[in-house]
Amino acid sequence: MGIRINNNNGRCIIRFLCPIRRKYVSKTWGSYSNALDRNTMERVALSIDDAIALGLWTGSIADYMPESTYKRPTALVELLKLKSQQSDDKTAQTLLSKLSGKKELETPKQCEKWLNSMSLAPSSFNRYRGCIHSVRPDLIEGIARKKGIKGKPDPFTLDEQKLLNNLFSKSKYEHLFKFWLLCGFRNGELKALLFSDFQQDRGKYFVSVSKSKVGDVIKPMPKNKKARKVYLSERNFRLFRAPYQQKEDLYGDIGWSNFVKYQWQPLQREAGVRVRKPYCLRHTAISNYIHDGGNSADAAYTFGTSIRVIEEHYLGLVDTPKLV
Numbered sequence: 001m002g003i004r005i006n007n008n009n010g011r012c013i014i015r016f017l018c019p020i021r022r023k024y025v026s027k028t029w030g031s032y033s034n035a036l037d038r039n040t041m042e043r044v045a046l047s048i049d050d051a052i053a054l055g056l057w058t059g060s061i062a063d064y065m066p067e068s069t070y071k072r073p074t075a076l077v078e079l080l081k082l083k084s085q086q087s088d089d090k091t092a093q094t095l096l097s098k099l100s101g102k103k104e105l106e107t108p109k110q111c112e113k114w115l116n117s118m119s120l121a122p123s124s125f126n127r128y129r130g131c132i133h134s135v136r137p138d139l140i141e142g143i144a145r146k147k148g149i150k151g152k153p154d155p156f157t158l159d160e161q162k163l164l165n166n167l168f169s170k171s172k173y174e175h176l177f178k179f180w181l182l183c184g185f186r187n188g189e190l191k192a193l194l195f196s197d198f199q200q201d202r203g204k205y206f207v208s209v210s211k212s213k214v215g216d217v218i219k220p221m222p223k224n225k226k227a228r229k230v231y232l233s234e235r236n237f238r239l240f241r242a243p244y245q246q247k248e249d250l251y252g253d254i255g256w257s258n259f260v261k262y263q264w265q266p267l268q269r270e271a272g273v274r275v276r277k278p279y280c281l282r283h284t285a286i287s288n289y290i291h292d293g294g295n296s297a298d299a300a301y302t303f304g305t306s307i308r309v310i311e312e313h314y315l316g317l318v319d320t321p322k323l324v
Helices: 035-053 076-087 090-099 108-117 122-135 158-168 174-183 187-192 234-246 256-271 280-291 296-303 307-313
Strands: 005-008 011-017 024-029 198-201 204-209 212-214 217-219 228-232
Touching (some): 005 035, 076 122, 090 122, 108 122, 158 174, 174 187, 174 228, 174 234, 228 234, 296 307
Antiparallel strands (some): 005 011, 204 228, 212 217
16 A cells, blocks of 8 residues: 555544645544554545556545545534533633634644643643543544642741731631631632531540532542541630631632632732732641641641651741641
8 A cells, every 4th residue: 555544643644645736635534543543544545545546536535535534523612612501611611712713723733732822730731631632532632631740838937927817817807817727728628618517526626627619519528538627626616616607608609819819919918928829828737737746647637638748848847836
């Protein structure tokens, strides 16, 4: 067979010099890793070879493609639109807005170039890639997931904690700041907490962390898939539980963007503190726990992480005894 099948970024391609047009023509189709797709393209190539030898070549590869395989796939934009309408998929909606007015993506190479052009964080890149894969897997053929480089914890120093504590004490978010700083929740864990999660057993007081809230969806387990208990003194237990008696899911519908933009960031600037994300309160809580005498195993359980992470990132990180 004169015409050969090659691998073009994970897809089958045939390319040859057209005896009629006197220039190279090509056709990319299917997945090179799929044996059925390769066999289909090999049959197409053989048919074209025979047609050229017999002087019957029409000049168009499409004429030799099986009708079912040559059918043009539905545009990515249309499939994303359907997906977002059926499941209210936020990622699909975001991709739709980003693709608005753009040239249609037809090959994995084009798709990869478009994704890379946005300089996305690994988590966003993988989320977009997964969404595209769910509707047009052929477009991400050969595009690997990105592995993120985890940053090191960035806790607040003792002086910074004091400055922030003074400012938050004058705001309506005093409870949130102190509660988060003491217990080191992940964002979604804090939003998912209910009044019923404040529990006591045999004279011990604790907050049960057994779920997480992402958007409007409650996930049945925290990030590490393990429920845990964060033990508190009786005083702190009653102090932090009190607002939940008025509103059972106190932070369930908190306007996160508004809180960060209009409360969290301005208060840090006012305090002269380098602006960090609220998630750094978790880093600070873990660091405080360790430097107040907690061991690695207890810290790993209390904050829902691993002993390795505690020992690699928190031991000796910063000398900040507990503020609350």
